[in-house]
Amino acid sequence: MSKRKRARRMDRPSPASRPPNAMIVANDTRAGVSAFTFGDPEPVNSRATMLDMLECWHNQRWYEPPISLEGLSRSFRASPHHSSAIILKRNMLASSLDPTPQLSRRAFAGMVQDYLVLGNAYVQEVRNRLGQLLRLDHALAKFTRRGLEPGQFWWVPGFRNEVAFEPGTVHQIMAPDINQEIYGLPEYLSALQSALLNENATLFRRRYFENGSHAGYILYATGAFADGDVDAMREALKRSKGPGNFRNLFVHAPDGKESGIRILPIAEVGAKDEFLGIKNTTRDDVLAAHRVPPQLLGIVPANAGGFGDVTKATDAFFELEIAPLQTVFLELNEALGRNVVRFRERPRPAA
Incomplete structure (x- = not known):
């Protein structure tokens, strides 16, 4: 056998020939500790960045x-x-507004909320028969779309319910985006995953208590029991389920040994998910994205200094x-x- 064939046979298989999620040996020492990696490395900036290179598509309207x-x-x-x-x-913002005959505080508050949540705010002109401006109405940004023609906007509340606004009567306020100039994007997108994780942690803990997983355990009995004692314990455990659980159970084993009856908790292992750590960390991320001081949201300080x-x-x-x-x-x-x-004008604080 030539040296070239021998070297080719001893080579490791290439990454392209490995099946997905394969177990790859990092060091094969034959004796001692072996380390493994599972699957190939996944880049962070991969498919997600493709959306940044796309423009807002349109349907000819x-x-x-x-x-x-x-x-x-x-x-x-x-x-x-x-x-x-x-x-x-x-x-x-709504409290600092000085209302005018054309713009009410209610319409302005709706515009502000749309701008902060969706990154866009729309206002529609309502004119009289002479073409003069009567008032400005808030148009929900969730159902307003920007048309292909300049100054044209569409009201799209559902499938086949679209209506075109009168050209030139709708005005858009948008938060700037670095990828396109048609629609705005909200500022908190970087903390959106933290907000969703905060919600998931709360929902998980609610399900954990609702399904009774906090009472899960294994009753491990190895002692000597009289006839009928095991059946009596089994029946008592069955009655402790459902509404009115958390009942105390008395077991008497005269000839039993020490540690003959043991309770092994099994649900607490899965419950230790750092609930408070997740809640506090995600809260800090959200507050950092909104740049709101915690004392303005009624958050109780953890330290004595406040x-x-x-x-x-x-x-x-x-x-x-x-x-x-x-x-x-x-x-x-x-x-x-x-x-x-x-x-x-906001009054200046006293010096």
């Missing part, structure tokens, strides 16, 4: 959003900190978050050519 608006709407109430941070911003002065935190939050959001909605004045959006 309107553009479809780059992300599911239905999914964003459902995730709004996934985490209490996620929804509470958005509601806090909405309420602070979170600091809530008044100073409110002032800083208003200056860094609410004031920039006010400038976003002032764009409507430029689009309409008149001051329909006005905000009251």
